[in-house]
Amino acid sequence: MTSATQASTADTLRQLLPMTKGFRGSLAGSFALRLVSQATGIAAVVAGVLLVAASARGQVSVWTVGLVLIGLALVKGLTRYGEQYLGHRVAFILLARLRVRFFASLLPQAPAVTSRSGSGDLLSRAGRDIDRLEVFFAHTIVPAVSAVIVSVGVVFAQWLLTGWPAAVVVAVGLLLAFGCAGLGLRGEAQTASEGARLDGQSAQFAAETMHALPDLRGLHAIDRRLGRWHQLNRRHADIMRAEQRLGRTRRALVTLVWLLTVLASVLVSTADSHGGGLLQEPLGAALVGAALAFSAFAAPESVVGFVNEWRAVQAAALRVQATITREPEVTFAAEEPPESSAAAAESGDRGAAAVIGPLVYRHDAVGGAHGPQLRVPEPISVEAGSHVLVESSSGSGKSTLVDLLARVHDPDSGSVQIAGRDLRELSRAELVRTVAVVDQSTFLFDASIAENLRIARPDASDDDLREVCATVGLGAFVDSQRQGIRTRLGRGRGCVGLSGGQAQRLGLARALLAETPVLLADEVTSQLDARTADDIRRVVLDPASGRTVLWVSHRDDAWNGPVVAVGETGVVRLVAADDR
Known part of the structure; x- marks a missing residue:
């Protein structure tokens, strides 16, 4: 299987983006609502600053300030909900379809596929790895594109209102913040790949342990087995801690750049040569400059969120793709005519x-x-x-x-x-x-005796089932059960082992x-x-x-x-x- 260190971001995008075909209208709607939501949030901060200042001078009533802010808050809340609803709806439908496709790809590979990948590892790919792709569909495409557009819009608004020096400060700060958001991304690939591999190993280890539990108990080997489990967990925990340290470092650097940019924006906006913005009053320019700089960093902050998960998404996508595209060991001829x-x-x-x-x-x-x-x-x-x-x-x-x-x-x-x-x-x-x-x-299967038998012949009658049970010496056992061939097998309540x-x-x-x-x-x-x-x-x-x-x-x-x-x-x- 191709390792995560060999996969570029372009490779992952080429693999996942085509899956959104047929849902791009919903994604476009989510994108539009996100832009409105973020623009409304920025407008609320800037308008709040201006209105509060105007209210303090008696130019605007407190009721006007309150109504404007409440209206902006309602618009932001509704658009934010709509964006999240559309984005997650697309993500969950795509994950469901991908999981169906995953299991469908196993059918032509079975049963030899289990000799190459254990059942626990396959379940890890079908479950945890596919779930991890939700980050891409719901939290990557729309936030990434909107982050660029919102950042450009804020810089333009800063230039228009407070002048080009403040706009340059915000632009430089945003570029530094985006750079900090991608810090260590290249070296993180190997760690993410190892983490995905350990996820599969842990799932396989758990499946084998549960299957062999009676033997382990009889041989008094459970403690030794648990020792191996703790080793896997420690290795996994070390990788998670490394990923978390890198994520915290990114957030800390972005926050530092954020604070410095706000401070620099205030200083530049209050200077006499502020660049010819619409707001000529130093205090007003300073307040608006600070508000815009403060609001602008919601974009790189959202980028940090999905960048922290990106390498794990790539590793998961590779593991899923490797299973789906694996060539079956045997290829059957086409189905014959009726x-x-x-x-x-x-x-x-x-x-x-x-x-x-x-x-x-x-x-x-x-x-x-x-x-x-x-x-x-x-x-x-x-x-x-x-x-x-x-x-x-x-x-x-x-x-x-x-x-x-x-x-x-x-x-x-x-x-x-x-x-x-x-x-x-x-x-x-x-x-x-x-x-x-x-x-x-x-x-x-955890199903009735009849259902387990009808796997071989779905049209078999109840009499056929009773007859074949009697043939193999299970007739008396079936007759002794209250529900006969309807008796449910398994280990749950009401089941028979x-x-x-x-x-x-x-x-x-x-x-x-x-x-x-x-x-x-x-x-x-x-x-x-x-x-x-x-x-x-x-x-x-x-x-x-x-x-x-x-x-x-x-x-x-x-x-x-x-x-x-x-x-x-x-x-x-x-x-x-x-x-x-």
Whole structure:
């Protein structure tokens, strides 16, 4: 991923500004209201000074002063509210759309994307990083442009009312203030990038810790884990303190320039050679000069606000963009016409033959990660409707072979074919209709049993769901629940938690419900007792089903059919049952 140190402000603007298309009318309205609000605020200060002075001399009544100031205050309040409403409305709509786009971009990358970025880090990008972009849409575009225009307007008003020397003083002061607002911006990029990276690491660390909490508790390792958490927090806190120190320094320098400019403006405005402004009276010129100089610094002050966040916005934008634009590890063919889909559905109850290889797959080709490397020197043919054992020791590549068959990854060379077609020729929908995968870890949503099962087949009837639950040995459990298949799973109030074995069987029921011609069963009985495991094995390997099954296991001495053996070096070969 491109680091924040390599991203210029122009790059970030080119990335984010096009997103405002369709909302530029609202942004223009926000901009106009901000100009009116700031102009009204300046006018209130200047008019207040003049009116109070006039009132003291008896030239204007106190009621007139009060009414004018109240009217200006109302206008400023209403325009300020309108500016904030329009700006934040645009920002929140754009963030919502960006979040939808972010999750949509993950779909073609799944499930391989989680091997390159952990789920916690992805959630950090989808949540915190996208939220941080609100600063750009709501607090950067309009304030930045209006700051320039208001500053020019104040300098012009100073020149018109009190003369060019005072106008020069204010102009120089504003330029110095804007320079102070951008102080250290170049060197801040690395700090912001490191802070964004630590945000992702912290989110990933928290997700892993919560997932592994039972193991950590059982191993009495929670304190050691918390020690690592404190280290991350200390590094993050150091970065935040550095950013805050720089932000305070900017504000302090801008404030100092502000005070010096006001003082210099007063001195210059009261001089006899004040430059030929409209206000010839020294006291009036001094008061107006001070009021204008004082009001002018609202512009650089607002700039300091978003500059303090700008590098963090850039780092967040890069992390989000890197995820959205990341090329999927596998690219599916276009969806086939409806008639092709119907034909595929009609043949869905029959098994499909598979030909694996010859192929070579190197796991380190993806994101620098290292893992099992597979090589199939000779093609392995699996007949339609047959049951094949995939056997090897732990870590040699059984699950990697399953991933290739399920097209989580593509081989670096060679191919995998099912029903006479290379998997790369199938659309995603065709692959889902052809291959189902059940592994040893089943994810269940916080939803009812029925909703979890209908992920595989949305049109399944309640009777279909009860039947498949009974098939995998969950019939008695479902019948024992008051709400049956409507029972909500999860850990909240009114929910029912499942054991590891029950979750595994529900995952298998989901795969069976899909009725795909090919089933990949990866250690599906690892959390079951021997008797239940035998029952499940008979269900999955039922010859009457007609499905093609690849049964993954460490070792199965009772197996009397064909075996695909994965050696410790990652070489895959077909072994006859008699040769085992």
